[in-house]
Amino acid sequence: MSVQWPANEPARLEALQRYAVLDTLPEQAFDDLTQLAALICQAPVALISLTDARRQWFKARVGFDVREIPRERAFCDQAVRQESLLVIEDTLEDERFRDTPLVVSGPRARFYAGAPLRTGDGFVLGTLCVLDLVPRRLTGTQVEALEALGRQVVAQLELRRQLQELERAARERAASEEYRHLFQHANDAILIFAPEGEIVLDVNDKACEVYGRPREQFIGMSLRAISVDPTRGDHELRRLLRGGTDHHFETTQLRSDGTPIHFQIRSSVIEFRGRSAVLSINRDVTAQVHAQQALARSEEHLRQSQKMQSLGALAGGVAHDFNNLLTVIVASSDLVLRHLPADSRERPHIDDVLQAGRRAATLTRQLLAFGRRQQLARQLIDLNTSIGDVMKLIRRIIGEDIEIEVRPGSGLPLIFADPAQIEQVVMNLAVNARDAMPDGGRLTLETSPVELDAAALADHPHALPGRYARLEVRDTGVGMNPATLARIFEPFFTTKDPGKGTGLGLAVVDGIIEQHEGFLEVASTPGLGTTFRVFLPEEVGERVSSVPGVRVVRGGSETILVAEDEPMVRSLAHEILTGLGYTVLLARDGVEAVEMFREHQRSCDLVMLDVVMPRLGGREAYAQIRALAPDMPVLLVTGYSPELAEQRSPDSDVTLVLQKPYDLELLEGKVREALDRRPASTR
Missing domain, CATH: 3.30.565.10 (Histidine kinase-like ATPase, C-terminal domain)
Structure with a gap:
């Protein structure tokens, strides 16, 4: 027998689902009504049968062990479509049922009577039915009782549904209160907004705190108004709505005062007050982002510093060699100009050489400057x-x-x-x-x-x-x-x-x-x-000025020990100083300088040391000479300022520095200044 669907079948099935009774455990109230129907109708089998799209399922059973049967084998399917009491006094005499499995095989039913289970809105969910193994009839009282019991089954179903709704409402209320507590006391900002226009529907207290906005200002505003990049926000929202699952991303939004806040966002689609909405949990990671940015800046600063140190070391080495050459160029040109007549035709050319040397010296100072290696007169x-x-x-x-x-x-x-x-x-x-x-x-x-x-x-x-x-x-x-x-x-x-x-x-x-x-x-x-x-x-302490004093340029008859490894510079210094009347002793490095000082200590009035020399540098020679004669004036000569940072003694009155390249006036002045600063006992 094929199933003939009632015209209102979809609505009937939806009504059946609302009662949420299919495939549930036995319940005493329904068992009692089924037992009562069997007793009143004096039938060996009684069932509360509910019919869904494919089967007939029994909520309560008397005299029948099967839980469900296919719908096409069911007497109740006809009762559901008929929507009134169905009585079949002899199933073998009814062509609709004589060939059904329930008749031709177990339980070999010969009698059926089913009262429809009609809801208040007119849908027949199934039947309260009785079956017998022999043909028979029901009395009028039995028919009325069966129909009354059917109405009681529906009333029990309705009561059951109402109790379930009350329990669900109570659970939802409790869950809602728990949710509200968690929502309000979460450590992260939580926002609920409508996908259309990103309109805020609700926020928690943390969101108000983080964004600096009261709830009243938040509700109804669009998140686009506080987004640094609204286009990015739209893109992430579309990705969420396409995926429908949790979505994670990072973004930047604005506080009420315009301060940017960096967020890690986890969002999902939820139902809120009967509509689709987005739940956004926003974790403020501004401090972490700033820390990462500060670390990146520090690393970049360190890389830049290391690069500048390397360049500075290179510049210092280049400057040292350049300044030796420039000393010869500048001082020699100056020396030649002093001996040329004012109207000499060679004078302009020599002057050009001198000016070019000075410009080259300026370039060398710039190399030292960007390498943070120049000497400052602060x-x-x-x-x-x-x-x-x-x-x-x-x-x-x-x-x-x-x-x-x-x-x-x-x-x-x-x-x-x-x-x-x-x-x-x-x-x-x-x-x-x-x-x-x-x-x-x-x-x-x-x-x-x-x-x-x-x-x-x-x-x-x-x-x-x-x-x-x-x-x-x-x-x-x-x-x-x-x-x-x-x-x-x-x-x-x-x-x-x-x-x-x-x-x-x-x-x-x-x-x-x-x-x-x-x-x-x-x-x-x-x-x-x-x-x-x-x-x-600002300078808040007291520092000793490093500005050199006024030089008085004049020669003398003192003896000067000059240690210089560059032959041209050594020869030039000898020529300039002897031209000023000084006696000059020449050493090629620090070792020779110390040996010559030991030999001529009594006659020596000034030691002039190049800082960078082979075998023994100027700083080491300086230390040995000062150990022999603590009051001996020393003039340190360098083309590379940082060498002097370790060398100079701030408390010494007898140590001066001469920066290469130097001209005649600078050399003459520094030598005279160093000699004039000697203690009276050494003159």
Whole structure:
């Protein structure tokens, strides 16, 4: 027998599912009603039968061991479609059922009566039925009783459903209260928002705290309004909605005051108040991100420092050799010029050689500057004064097509600096600004005092909190893109045409500022201009000025021991000093210098030592000579300033330094100064 579906079958099946009774365990109330039906109808078999799309399932059974049978074998299917009491007095006489398995085989039913289980909204879920093994009839009382019991089964089903709903509501209420507690007291910000427009539906207390917004302001606003990159947010939302499962990503959003917050976000699709929504758990990882950024900056600073140290070591070595050669060029040219008549035709050529040597010496000093290896003559200075001293020269080289404005700030702290080097910084920055404004523009130099704490110095780990003198150099030039900005302090990097720049200007600035315990900041926008900010720390302690005293240039008759490994420099020093009337003893290295000093100690008035020499360097020879004669004046000669950092004795009155390359006046002055500083007992 094929199944004939009732017209309302989909709705009937949906109604059956709402009762959630199929495949449940036996229940006493239904068993009692089934037993009562069997007793009243005096039938060996009684069943509460529920019919779904494919089967007839028995909620309660009397005299029948099977839990379910296929729907096409069921008497109840006809009762469901008939929607009224179905009585079959003899199944063998009814052509609809005579060939069904329940009739021709076990239990070989010959009688069937089934009362429909009709719900309040008119759907027949199944039957309360009785079966017998012989043909028979029900009395009128039995029919009424069977129908009444069927209504009781439906009432019991309804009561059962209501109890289940009450229990579910209680569970949901408890779960909701627990959820609300967890929601409100979570350590992460939690937001629930509608996918359409990303409109916020609910937030927890942590979200209000992290974002700095009250709940009333949050509800109804779009998350796009606080997203740094709304397009990225839209992309991640689409990925979540496509996948339908947990989605993880990182993003940046804004507090109410505009401060960016970095989040790790875990989101999922949920049902919220009867609608689809997104649950977003946002973990604030701003501190971790800042720590990672600080670490990256420190690593980059370390790499840059190591690179500069390597370049500085290279520059120092080059400078040492160059300065030996330049000493010969500069001093020899100066010596020749002294002996040439004023109207000599050779004089201009020799003067050109001298000037070229001095320019080469300047380039060597720049190499030492970007390598942080030059000698500084530091003293307490006012930054405004240094800028004022160099402005006349700046105005001359900048040109009339660029407007210059100087804004000196008041209350500027004093700094401990080398005035010449600070002027070099100002000059280099001004020239750099000029070159960035080929069609003219505006150059502004402004100073101001600033107080910087540890947070403000996060990007400058070697700087100390305190007061700083700040110099801003602003131009309205072409500006720089990020790629160029990242390389501007690299030695020899330049964007200028060949022959128009060495690429050392800003590297020198960076080196000078670092040697002065300061730091630089740069901001630039292509097409709008560039701003350099120089920060130099206030001098709060007392330091001894390293500015040399005034030299009195004159010769003498004293004896000077000169130790120099470079033959040309040694010969030149001999010629200059003997020309001034001095007696000169020459040594080729530190070993010879110590031996000659032991031999001529009584007649020796000054020892002049090159710091870098073979066999025994100047510092070692210096130590041995001072051990023999503690009051002996020593003039240390170097083309490489850091050698002296370890060598100089701040408490010594008899040690001076002569920087290569030197000219006649500088050599004469330093020698005379060293001799005049001898203790009276040694003269």
